[in-house]
Amino acid sequence: xxxxxxxxxxxxxxxxxxxxxxxxxxxxxxxxxxxxxxxxxxxxxxxxxxxxxxxxxxxxxxxxxxxxxxxxxxxxxxxxxxxxxxxxxxxxxxxxxxxxxxxxxxxxxxxxxxxxxxxxxxxxxxxxxxxxxxxxxxxxxxxxxxxxxxxxxxxxxxxxxxxxxxxxxxxxxxxxxxxxxxxxxxxxxxxxxxxxxxxxxxxxxxxxxxxxxxxxxxxxxxxx
Amino acid sequence: xxxxxxxxxxxxxxxxxxxxxxxxxxxxxxxxxxxxxxxxxxxxxxxxxxxxxxxxxxxxxxxxxxxxxxxxxxxxxxxxxxxxxxxxxxxxxxxxxxxxxxxxxxxxxxxxxxxxxxxxxxxxxxxxxxxxxxxxxxxxxxxxxxxxxxxxxxxxxxxxxxxxxxxxxxxxxxxxxxxxxxxxxxxxxxxxxxxxxxxxxxxxxxxxxxxxxxxxxxxxxxxxxxxxxxxxxxxxxxxxxxxxxxxxxxxxxxxxxxxxxxxxxxxxxxxxxxxxxxxxxxxxxxxxxxxxxxxxxxxxxxxxxxxxxxxxxxxxxxxxxxxxxxxxxxxxxxxxxxxxxxxxxxxxxxxxxxxxxxxxxxxxxxxxxxxxxxxxxxxxxxxxxxxxxxxxxxxxxxxxxxxxxxxxxxxxxxxxxxxxxxxxxxxxxxxxxxxxxxxxxxxxxxxxxxxxxxxxxxxxxxxxxxxxxxxxxxxxxxxxxxxxxxxxxxxxxxxxxxxxxxxxxxxxxxxxxxxxxxxxxxxxxxxxxxxxxxxxxxxxxxxxxxxxxxxxxxxxxxxxxxxxxxxxxxxxxxxxxxxxxxxxxxxxxxxxxxxxxxxxxxxxxxxxxxxxxxxxxxxx
Numbered sequence: 001x002x003x004x005x006x007x008x009x010x011x012x013x014x015x016x017x018x019x020x021x022x023x024x025x026x027x028x029x030x031x032x033x034x035x036x037x038x039x040x041x042x043x044x045x046x047x048x049x050x051x052x053x054x055x056x057x058x059x060x061x062x063x064x065x066x067x068x069x070x071x072x073x074x075x076x077x078x079x080x081x082x083x084x085x086x087x088x089x090x091x092x093x094x095x096x097x098x099x100x101x102x103x104x105x106x107x108x109x110x111x112x113x114x115x116x117x118x119x120x121x122x123x124x125x126x127x128x129x130x131x132x133x134x135x136x137x138x139x140x141x142x143x144x145x146x147x148x149x150x151x152x153x154x155x156x157x158x159x160x161x162x163x164x165x166x167x168x169x170x171x172x173x174x175x176x177x178x179x180x181x182x183x184x185x186x187x188x189x190x191x192x193x194x195x196x197x198x199x200x201x202x203x204x205x206x207x208x209x210x211x212x213x214x215x216x217x218x219x220x221x222x223x224x
Numbered sequence: 225x226x227x228x229x230x231x232x233x234x235x236x237x238x239x240x241x242x243x244x245x246x247x248x249x250x251x252x253x254x255x256x257x258x259x260x261x262x263x264x265x266x267x268x269x270x271x272x273x274x275x276x277x278x279x280x281x282x283x284x285x286x287x288x289x290x291x292x293x294x295x296x297x298x299x300x301x302x303x304x305x306x307x308x309x310x311x312x313x314x315x316x317x318x319x320x321x322x323x324x325x326x327x328x329x330x331x332x333x334x335x336x337x338x339x340x341x342x343x344x345x346x347x348x349x350x351x352x353x354x355x356x357x358x359x360x361x362x363x364x365x366x367x368x369x370x371x372x373x374x375x376x377x378x379x380x381x382x383x384x385x386x387x388x389x390x391x392x393x394x395x396x397x398x399x400x401x402x403x404x405x406x407x408x409x410x411x412x413x414x415x416x417x418x419x420x421x422x423x424x425x426x427x428x429x430x431x432x433x434x435x436x437x438x439x440x441x442x443x444x445x446x447x448x449x450x451x452x453x454x455x456x457x458x459x460x461x462x463x464x465x466x467x468x469x470x471x472x473x474x475x476x477x478x479x480x481x482x483x484x485x486x487x488x489x490x491x492x493x494x495x496x497x498x499x500x501x502x503x504x505x506x507x508x509x510x511x512x513x514x515x516x517x518x519x520x521x522x523x524x525x526x527x528x529x530x531x532x533x534x535x536x537x538x539x540x541x542x543x544x545x546x547x548x549x550x551x552x553x554x555x556x557x558x559x560x561x562x563x564x565x566x567x568x569x570x571x572x573x574x575x576x577x578x579x580x581x582x583x584x585x586x587x588x589x590x591x592x593x594x595x596x597x598x599x600x601x602x603x604x605x606x607x608x609x610x611x612x613x614x615x616x617x618x619x620x621x622x623x624x625x626x627x628x629x630x631x632x633x634x635x636x637x638x639x640x641x642x643x644x645x646x647x648x649x650x651x652x653x654x655x656x657x658x659x660x661x662x663x664x665x666x667x668x669x670x671x672x673x674x675x676x677x678x679x680x681x682x683x684x685x686x687x688x689x690x691x692x693x694x695x696x697x698x699x700x701x702x703x704x705x706x707x708x709x710x711x712x713x714x715x716x717x718x719x720x721x722x723x724x725x726x727x728x729x730x731x732x733x734x735x736x737x738x739x740x741x742x743x744x745x746x747x748x749x750x751x752x753x754x755x756x757x758x759x760x761x762x763x764x765x766x767x768x769x770x771x772x773x774x775x776x777x778x779x780x781x782x783x784x785x786x787x788x789x790x791x792x793x794x795x796x797x798x799x800x801x802x803x804x805x806x807x808x809x810x811x812x813x814x815x816x817x818x819x820x821x822x823x824x825x826x827x828x829x830x831x832x833x834x835x836x837x838x839x840x841x842x843x844x
Contacts, residue, residue, distance in 0.1 A: 026755040038666045068721070069757070072747035076687070082721045110814060114692045 005186040006008045010055070010062040014173055015168075018092035018108055020101040027158035028093060032168055033067075033098040058172045065172065084115035088181045089123065096126040096155065099136040102145075109149060111189045119180035123152035123171045130157040152205050250419055421491050421502050424449060432761065435491035440768050444473060448481045452513035454506045464767075464774035466520060466527050471623045471773075472765045475532045483542055486514040515552045518543075522556070522563045526619045526781065536564050548618045580791040592799045594655060594668065599674035605789055605796045606648070606681045609738045614639050614680070615784050617743075625750055641743055645684040647804040650813055652688025655803075657698070657820040665824070666703035669694075673708045676715050678740040679728070686715050693814075693821035700825070724748075737786035749776050 017025040054065045094101040124146045146153035156163030378815040430446035584598040616637040676682040
């Protein structure tokens with residue numbers, strides 16, 4: 001559990017960015033990472049890297065954050081399943097000036113139900129608030145939907161960097177406060193192995209370190 | 225000699241005076257440049273340049289001096305247009321006195337020589353230039369190709385190598401560092417040493433060059449100048465420019481810029497000899513380069529799209545202009561006409577020389593079932609389907625893809641590939657779920673595992689098999705033996721998203737075409753290029769960004785260039801098309817598959833499981 005972690009050791013957290021194309025997922029990521037530790041003119045040098053490793057300190061703990069981005073592959077609806085493996089936090093992004101991207105959120109939630117454990121922290125980020133004049137989704141609508149989905153909510157702008165840092169900070173804090181996400185390995189795997197066939201014999205079991213979150217969805221609270 | 229100036233040339237006295245003044249100015253500049261070069265050299269000897277040069281190791285410098293080797297020329301005329309290395313240029317140069325005495329050198333030249341000898345006797349730059357200029361002109365003449373259609377480039381005269389004042393610095397740098405001398409430093413030395421009228425036209429502030437010599441950003445006009453530069457040729461830049469210019473210029477705008485580049489006018493105040501030199505060393509080369517760019521645009525695949533063909537009319541008009549007409553323009557006209565007849569659009573990759581392997585035909589020709597068809601043949605036919613789609617991807621789509629605003633609305637070739645991929649995945653999943661008996665489901669799974677051949681269908685098939693409704697079928701997977709599991713795990717790890725598809729990228733780097741790559745990786749890279757860098761830098765076109773996109777486009781093109789040597793089998797193809805055609809892209813099959821999955825293998829408690837196992841083993 002997070003609380004049990006040694007103060008000096010680093011906590012690894014995996015975040016995943018999902019949402020329709022063109023909502024600005026990669027811009028959010030780039031903005032967050034640029035602001036954090038990349039000098040301006042090196043931004044282009046990092047082009048083409050789909051995840052970032054970033055160290056930050058949250059609540060006095062050292063956190064090593066790896067952030068994964070599915071940008072460009074949104075329409076391969078199932079191919080990105082390996083992205084989900086081991087994610088502790090999901091950032092669902094929509095564009096406040098694009099109704100369609102907001103209306104697509106339930107579909108992304110149904111994908112999450114399939115791939116990740118219910119305890120995984122979800123945050124909805126309404127991006128592009130700099131385009132206030134062409135806003136199509138109000139703040140309160142976004143807020144209400146997030147509450148209904150038991151998710152955090154933030155509005156942000158990758159362009160002006162409003163709310164970006166706060167959103168990432170918030171989701172990491174919540175992850176650290178969620179003990180289920182820090183359950184020791186084997187806790188869930190035991191349930192699997194009792195059945196006679198080890199987790200190894202199942203497909204999709206590379207990256208074993210956190211496969212149990214998928215196992216959760218299977219045997220536990222899966223909504224099917 | 226001055227007193228013997230023919231009277232017919234008195235009229236040109238005025239321009240001579242101007243020329244003299246200019247020469248004096250140049251000499252002063254040369255001296256300053258020399259001084260600067262000395263400083264630079266002392267820097268070098270003190271090791272001041274070591275660090276930046278270390279960074280440049282990956283960019284071998286052109287030891288032949290200031291000219292970037294014209295690859296097209298070099299390849300089409302091996303050995304004829306031998307350019308003189310910087311070192312030998314000095315040695316082989318004739319002293320200017322003999323050169324001016326032996327030929328009808330214009331008085332202006334003498335004036336220049338004189339002013340040179342008066343002010344700067346150490347650097348007799350002029351005679352060398354005229355000497356090497358003549359050499360190149362001769363060799364260029366001798367190289368006239370017998371085939372009139374061999375290419376417009378045949379007439380592309382490249383500027384001769386010179387030995388200008390600052391070239392001494394460049395020479396020394398080459399001597400010191402050999403091939404590792406930084407090209408941009410050499411270029412700068414050489415460029416600064418040229419007479420003013422032979423230098424580039426754009427303001428240096430209109431372009432940003434990175435330390436590796438690549439263009440970082442530039443104003444459109446400056447980029448066009450570089451595209452058709454008289455001083456060097458940068459094939460990589462040209463290729464990247466032509467693949468991506470549509471992201472910042474329309475075809476018509478590019479045409480206009482190139483035409484005005486062709487119509488470059490001599491600067492005011494040139495003496496006749498200078499004017500001649502300007503024509504030979506700058507105008508002619510630029511014009512040949514412009515015609516070459518037009519030729520490339522017309523003949524090369526992926527630059528002009530169907531909707532751009534209107535430009536051919538304007539191009540034809542241009543090539544027929546009286547001031548343009550020369551043999552190169554005539555050849556260009558032939559190319560244009562071919563393009564207008566659509567010949568380049570229909571020119572396809574030459575078929576493989578070997579005959580394809582014989583297809584493994586299904587035994588019965590009645591209603592085909594999946595297991596009737598050998599996995600290898602399913603793999604082949606899927607590959608043919610996918611390659612046909614992949615081959616259609618256009619460079620322009622890559623640029624558009626990365627700035628798509630309305631998702632799902634465009635139906636480009638990327639979309640059709642994604643749709644096919646999703647449909648294959650659905651088909652794989654449902655075909656497994658359709659079977660009631662776990663043994664049969666396992667057989668289907670094994671069949672599909674053996675079918676995952678090219679990376680595109682591998683991604684689709686794996687995605688179909690590892691999705692949760694299939695993954696959870698424990699009783700099915702128990703019957704899939706280790707050999708298949710290993711194979712599946714290999715596929716999974718090949719396509720693992722870890723480290724930005726690190727495994728996949730290195731696998732792809734090891735193999736040779738043909739192959740159908742998984743386009744998801746390209747799409748992500750294009751998205752990052754688009755979102756990760758501004759379109760403009762300091763008000764100029766961010767060309768670095770275009771270069772990155774061009775690299776992806778070239779990678780995509782690489783796998784398009786070689787077709788599979790496989791034979792289409794109509795019965796199998798139509799079977800596959802029918803199978804995947806059942807699914808539509810907009811529909812979410814997740815719930816349907818979940819319910820089917822639970823029906824096939826209901827969740828069971830431990831005691832229920834024990835009971836089932838006992839029953840299955842005949843114990844109960």
